[in-house]
Amino acid sequence: MAEFREKGYLVLPGVLPAEKVARLNAAVDEILAGEPDSLAYNIYNSVERHPEIAELIDEPTVLPLIVNLLxxxxxxxxxHLTIRKPNPNNEKTASHSFINWHQDGPHPQFPRIGGVTSTYxxxxxxxLSDMSQPNRGNTKVLPxxxxxxxxxxxxxxxxxLEGEVQVCGRPGDVFVFAQNLWHSGAPNHSEFTRRQLFLGYSPIWMRPIDYRTxxxxxxxDATPIRRQLLGVIDENPFKYYVPGDALLPLKSLYFGGGEHSVYE
Structure with a gap:
């Protein structure tokens, strides 16, 4: 918790076993087989594209951490799935080979207090690919x-930028970061293809990006926890803003001392 609070990100080594990584990469291959050939892909609502990816919605090795941070x-x-093939000449593509420095969020941006944006x-x-060395299309961050x-x-x-870090990791590692951390998607000047799969979590009163429902x-066949993560808790819209604990099975994973707030 303290490291995340200070740096805004964590790298968790060896979260997924090799067999799960192989199944996810096979799922990615199936998805890409139906897409036009490109140097880069940004494929949103990835959980809808393949059941293997949907299984990560409530990944048991990661979800308790997210609950206790958020x-x-x-x-x-x-x-969303991001693929960056080797691109030594920085060719532009329709799906953006690289993304400049930014904080995630809507337009206009989330409000700031004293120049600081909260973690929403x-x-x-x-x-999903070997990102153990820099300059392979790694995500850059400013801790x-x-x-x-x-x-x-x-x-x-x-x-x-002064102080920038390229996040490195091996297949099966997981990188967790706050949306208000300044970050960018670097060009890929290596011989390796970058494969990274992002799942983001927000308060249930925010409108999700992937779908309306x-x-x-x-x-x-979704479990109660997965149903909550898919935005289904009650027919009364007011309950999304002020839900009772009985509507939130994820509370069973929460160890913080308070009712809410980010990284207690």
């Missing part, structure tokens, strides 16, 4: 930039 009144906010949601990034008034000297990802296919 609270238990949460849902799945976004799921948290993303998990499942690393601690979520906690202070900050405006980068420039937003061009090709330039180097979860599909019946996703809800089929």
């Amino acid at each position: 609270g238990y009144n949460i849902q799945l906010h976004i799921s 949601y948290i993303k998990t990034c499942y690393i 601690g930039s979520h906690n202070k008034p900050f405006q980068p000297q420039h937003t061009d990802v090709n330039g180097v 979860a599909s019946q296919r996703l809800l089929l």
Whole structure:
């Protein structure tokens, strides 16, 4: 908790076993087989694209951490798959080969108090390819930039910002970060293809990015916890804003001392 509070991100090694990584990569191959060939892909609502990816919605090795960082009144906010093939010439693509420095959020941005944006949601990034070295299209971050008034000297990802870190990891590692952490998607000048799968979680009163309501296919045979994460708790809309504990099975995973608040 303290490290996340200070840095705005965590790298969790060896979360997924090799067999699960292999199944996820096979699912990615199936998805890409139906897409036009490209140097880069940003595929949103990924949980709808393959059941293997949907299984990560309530991944038991990661979900308790998210609940205790963000609270238990949460849902799945976004799921997107990013692929970055080797691109030594920085060719532009329709799906963006790289993304400049930014904080995640809507337009206009989340409100700031004293120049600081609060943490409204948290993303998990499942690393599916060998990202153990920099310059493979790694995600860049500025540790601690979520906690202070900050405006980068420039937003061009090709330039180097003081204190920037390229997040490295091996297949099966998980990278967790706050939406208000300044980050970017770097170009890939290596011989490796970047494969990263992001699932984000937000308070249940926020409108999710992937869908207006979860599909019946996703809800089929869903456990109470998964139903909550898919945004289904009660027919009364007011309960999404002020839910009773009985409507929030994720509370069973919560160890914090308070009712809500980020990283107690």
